[in-house]
Amino acid sequence: MDKPTEIFDREYEWSALTRFITDAQPGATLGVVSGRRRQGKTFLLDAACRAAGGFYFGATEAADAESLRRFSAALTDYSRPATPYHFAHWSEAIDALLALGAERPLPVVIDEFPYLAKVNPELPSLLQEAFRPLRDQRTASRTRLLLCGSALSFMGKLLAGNAPLRGRSGLDLLVRPLDHRLAAEFWGIADPRLALMVHAIVGGTPAYRREFARGDSPADMADFDDWVVRTVLNPETPLFREARYLLAEEPDLRDTTLYLSVLGAVADGNATRGGMAGYLERKATDIAHPINVLEDAGLLRRDADVFRENRPTYRIAEPLIAFYHAIMRPVWDQLERPGSANRVWQASRRRFVSNVLGPHFEQVCRDWALHHAEHDLFGGLPARVGHGTVHDPATRTGHEIDVAVIGVADHGKAPLLAIGEAEWNDTMGAAHIDRLRHIRDLITRAGRYDTSQTKLICFGGAGFNDKARQAATSSSELHLVGLPALYGRN
Incomplete structure (x- = not known):
């Protein structure tokens, strides 16, 4: 056909x-x-x-x-x-x-x-x-x-x-949503930074551009704020209430109050079961069922910590729902009042970057590593890509890893192909590289993974300084991945 x-x-x-x-x-x-x-x-x-x-x-x-x-x-x-x-x-x-x-x-x-x-x-x-x-x-x-x-x-x-x-x-x-690359093409956005910002709000759902936004796409970075105000935060558009309807349309979610609260807890940065329970002031056993139902409905996704399997974290699978809970739900009464969207958005920009854009950028980096990166970059085929926390016994602290690429085990330890850090707004430099090297040493001493060929990757949404570029030029183990690379536009 x-x-x-x-x-x-x-x-x-x-x-x-x-x-x-x-x-x-x-x-x-x-x-x-x-x-x-x-x-x-x-x-x-x-x-x-x-x-x-x-x-x-x-x-x-x-x-x-x-x-x-x-x-x-x-x-x-x-x-x-x-x-x-x-x-x-x-x-x-x-x-x-x-x-x-x-x-x-x-x-x-x-x-x-x-x-x-x-x-x-x-x-x-x-x-x-x-x-x-x-x-x-x-x-x-x-x-x-x-x-x-x-x-x-x-x-x-x-x-x-x-x-x-x-x-x-x-x-x-x-039938899955379009990934970040296809979504950028579908929305007609050539600027990778603008494309990722739009994707952090509406994801890869085709109907959101054609029917819900009536083809309205931000013309450039200068138009982004106005686009958010006139589409997603505009009570006259279908996008305004779409996140609420997505939850209501699931047949297994009869009383949505607790489910909304669980999603709100995750959107506020409480990604573990214990964190969600504490945020909601409930026992962890009380929220087990709503978490499972939200997982079955495809609205919540469970991500295992690659360094501590018994400490999974959760993230909202649909970007529009994450945006709604982080930005819209706390000030819903104000947004329903005509003419308030611009004032609300200006006051919410910092929260958008920290609670929505930053975590979404990290997930796009993980998706890129699993589905788009050339295999010779890692020296092997990724079996899974996740994130995790590495314990430092000397300082009794934990170091978070945004991207961890695990290979296929072959008669021994599974190879840790790469670890990476993702920074959306900060220009990456030598300090980020030194941090990754220190974390790799900690993983080596822990002995769980084979780190003999582990690459270090810096994912920079705001680019890299001269020291980082010089270090990448002189070292085959270090790679810098910017927004153009994430979108295949090197």
């Missing part, structure tokens, strides 16, 4: 859908497509149906009988049978979908499947029965049924453990 020109990138996703949909082997197959809202899943699947002449049905929040009537009407409109469909049960509807693929591979999409399963919990079991390997209706069909949903907590359990559909799916596709 030829990808429509109006779909930006999504080459990987389109190729996966193409292979699944055009597979000529006999027998109906089932696939699952998931991803957070606003990532373009519906746009992608609707385009795939149009390209292959398939059937698309978008479910809505409705009673089971009403959804079945809507489905009957939609399938009637698509296939034009001699008499209109009036399905009495979903098993009949599923068999009708299998009959569509009698002559050729045909995509069939049920979008927002969680809406249907919420009011009719037996639907996954009905699909399990319909896709039984030796069932005649399945073997005689080449329907490529795709179930799509935005509720990650639900979709993640659809194929897990003892779920009815486990083992029945031939595709499990997660």
Whole structure:
């Protein structure tokens, strides 16, 4: 299938859908497509149906009988049978979908499947029965049924453990937000510094530019403040309340008060379970459940400390939610008053840099090290990239490492390929390099990792001074990575 020109990138996703949909082997197959809202899943699947002449049905929040009537009407409109469909049960509807693929591979999409399963919990079991390997209706069909949903907590359990559909799916596709490089291209921003500042607020969600900001992108650095005021902090735009709606749309988050508080604690710098519990004045056991639910919903991400596995930290996975909790939620009443956005933003700039931009820059550096850096930079393939705290016995203090690149263990200790420090606003110099060397010595003495080939990397959002550049020129173990390199524009 030829990808429509109006779909930006999504080459990987389109190729996966193409292979699944055009597979000529006999027998109906089932696939699952998931991803957070606003990532373009519906746009992608609707385009795939149009390209292959398939059937698309978008479910809505409705009673089971009403959804079945809507489905009957939609399938009637698509296939034009001699008499209109009036399905009495979903098993009949599923068999009708299998009959569509009698002559050729045909995509069939049920979008927002969680809406249907919420009011009719037996639907996954009905699909399990319909896709039984030796069932005649399945073997005689080449329907490529795709179930799509935005509720990650639900979709993640659809194929897990003892779920009815486990083992029945031939595709499990997660549509992710665009990474920082693709997001910059999508927003049309050539300046790497401006691109990262925008990405720290809206992330890589395509709909935020096209529908929510109506194509409004900051023209240059001088326009950034005005852009924030006229889009994200403007009560008249959809972006203003989007972070609140993202939480409300998750079906497993019934009472959102505690979940909002947990996210607020993380946004305020309390990244550990103990820190969150102390911030909320609760026991750590009291917040275990909301943390797990937020993780399942894809809103909170658990990052293990690479030097202390039993001390994980948490970060908010969606930049817009992090921005909302750090900047908007504390002064929500003021922001709702027309004309207050500019005053609020000017007072919040320092908090934006420290609580939003700085941590986001560190995460982009880790993503770059894992997904974009050349392997010869590290001398090996990264197995994982994280952060951590290294204990200094002499001073009884801990040294934080923003980027730690761990290689694949080969008959011994795992190699520590690189450690790095990320500074957004400070020009990096000799002191940063000396600090990294000292931390590497501490790690060597601890003996957990092989540090014989460990590289030192300085990630500088504000650049590097002459001493740092001279040191990098004279040493093969030291590398300076600026914003242009992060965006592939060296």
